Amino acid sequence: MFNNLSEKLDKALHVLKGHGSITEVNVAETLKEVRRALLDADVNFKIAKDFTNTVKEKALGQNVLTTLQPGQLMVKLVKDELTELMGGDAAGINLSGKPSIILMSGLQGSGKTTFSGKLANYLKTKKTKKPLLVACDVYRPAAIDQLHIVGEQIKVDVFSDKGNTDPVAIAEAGVAFAKENGHNVVIIDTAGRLAVDEAMMTEIANIHKAIEPQETLFVVDSMTGQDAVNTAKAFNDILNFDGVILTKLDGDTRGGAAISIKSVVNKPIKFIGTGEKMEAIDVFYPSRMADRILGMGDVVSLVERAQEQFDEEEARKLQKKIAKNQFGFDDFLKQIQQVKKMGNMKDLVGMIPGASKAMKGMEIEDDAFKHIEALIHSMTPDERSKPTTINASRKKRIAKGAGRSVQEMNQLLKQFDQMSKMMKMMQGGGGRKLMQMMKGMGG
Structure with missing residues (x-):
């Protein structure tokens, strides 16, 4: 979503990085690139010009904000002005009629x-x-x-x-x-x-x-x-x-x-x-x-989508399984299916701050989980419930049945082990630490 525009705005705002203060010269240089990025995105010329002029006026009047780096200040000003340009607040839908x-x-x-x-x-x-x-x-x-x-x-x-x-x-x-x-x-x-x-x-x-x-x-x-x-x-x-x-x-x-x-x-x-x-x-x-x-991502929307798929009863059952070390591949598969219900993977990745930039050039496919699902479906019910029973010969059989490589099977087992450890940690004090950390990030 808007990848090309995001990339060009990032480059434009990068101009101010390293400068100790905001001046008319570096602001003009930055906003010239911002205007160019908006025009390339097919924004009306007058709107793009008015936008950058407003940001410039606000930027040159911000001398009191000495605690912020110029780059950070410019990002905030551009973000606030973009928000205002697109409407400011979310608009509700009128459902007052009968019908x-x-x-x-x-x-x-x-x-x-x-x-x-x-x-x-x-x-x-x-x-x-x-x-x-x-x-x-x-x-x-x-x-x-x-x-x-x-x-x-x-x-x-x-x-x-x-x-x-x-x-x-x-x-x-x-x-x-x-x-x-x-x-x-x-x-x-x-x-x-x-x-x-x-x-x-x-x-x-x-x-x-x-x-x-x-x-x-x-x-x-x-x-x-x-x-x-x-x-x-x-x-x-x-x-x-x-x-x-x-x-x-x-x-x-x-x-x-x-x-x-x-x-x-x-x-x-x-x-x-x-x-x-x-x-x-x-x-x-x-x-x-x-x-x-x-x-900057969109963590709020990501959390809202996750909450929509949250099933309290299923969560309780999963909690008991984790406590008894009974978390298996069937449970892992359910977690994958819940993530898939949240939307297409490219959109979800775009909601994670910095993820789009970090994964630049990588193609994120909507069926990113298909090889994992194929490997899990290739396992016997006993193997899915008791992952520790999967030895070298079973890995070969499972991989062959799914039409995947043994290396991919090893990668899946590694991912499963990491997820199991993380969920186990969430059962103890680690969960509280993680929640405190996330609250700090939200603040």
């Missing part, structure tokens, strides 16, 4: 239909709502079928009327169906076009007027950069939407849309899409995103 109606808008190919499903899944699991998806795209082939497939995947009802070609009538019928069947949230998936046109804008304006949604969201492909911002402005002029959804942030995103869209349309980014899975949706926190752009 709450959410109208999804955007161009074709922005990921609108998929994100409608992700939003429905989010509201169902995180907000305990009973959502209904309504298929109002009567133009794109298989659009209605796609929404039904998404609905089946997340176990959410979908309303459609294939014989009807009037999207306004379908939307109104969908809201009526929701009221009759106890759905307290209605998500209307509308048609997109390849470009903004008058017929499209008139149609969505008519739907908006007919159903009077509590939330109108504009879905934009974050990989399209400045074009996305211009499209958002065109939609906002007609719809006056309430917020923006940025999709495909797991791809090769330049970052221009995320950084400048709030400044152009004065509407907050509410959610982001971070992968293909239905769970790959996050609330947009400007401060956390600024941290990630500057390579």
Whole structure:
């Protein structure tokens, strides 16, 4: 996520390293590189210029902060200004209606239909709502079928009327169906076009007027950069939407849309899409995103994702096994599966402070655990429960059965041993020390 921008900003801010104080000359040199990095990320020229001018004014007025190194001070100023540029605080979603109606808008190919499903899944699991998806795209082939497939995947009802070609009538019928069947949230998936046109804008304006949604969201492909911002402005002029959804942030995103869209349309980014899975949706926190752009990671979001997968009963069972030295490969496999549920590996690594920089050039694949899982599945139940029984001949058999090398098998056993020792330490005083250390880091 924003790897190219992060790298260029890191180089720009590195200019101040070693300087004993902030001067007009070294600030100007640094901010020239910052502006160049923002322009390369497809941020609007005026926004990039205003951004660096604001940071410069603040930097030259910070003579009192003598305890900070110039580099540290500049990182803080850039981070604060990035946060402000992207919206400052996280924006909530309005669910006050009975039912709450959410109208999804955007161009074709922005990921609108998929994100409608992700939003429905989010509201169902995180907000305990009973959502209904309504298929109002009567133009794109298989659009209605796609929404039904998404609905089946997340176990959410979908309303459609294939014989009807009037999207306004379908939307109104969908809201009526929701009221009759106890759905307290209605998500209307509308048609997109390849470009903004008058017929499209008139149609969505008519739907908006007919159903009077509590939330109108504009879905934009974050990989399209400045074009996305211009499209958002065109939609906002007609719809006056309430917020923006940025999709495909797991791809090769330049970052221009995320950084400048709030400044152009004065509407907050509410959610982001971070992968293909239905769970790959996050609330947009400007401060956390600024941290990630500057390579500081996002520990808070990482902890939140871990807590979502935390099962108290399973944790108690695991604790007893560790205490009795009964921690086995089946337990190890469960831990891996929990990590996988947290999201794609590239995104998770980006949340660890400094990890992206340390692992620069390394390709992090989403199926990074596949060889470990293959080796564990190649073991007998007895071997999985009693890892100490795995001798040289068993290693060869397990490795051959998994289609992996003996060296990889040895590496797995080493990793397992290290994890077992760490978990054993967590049972004693080491756990308290670790928690104290983490609290200190958080502070």
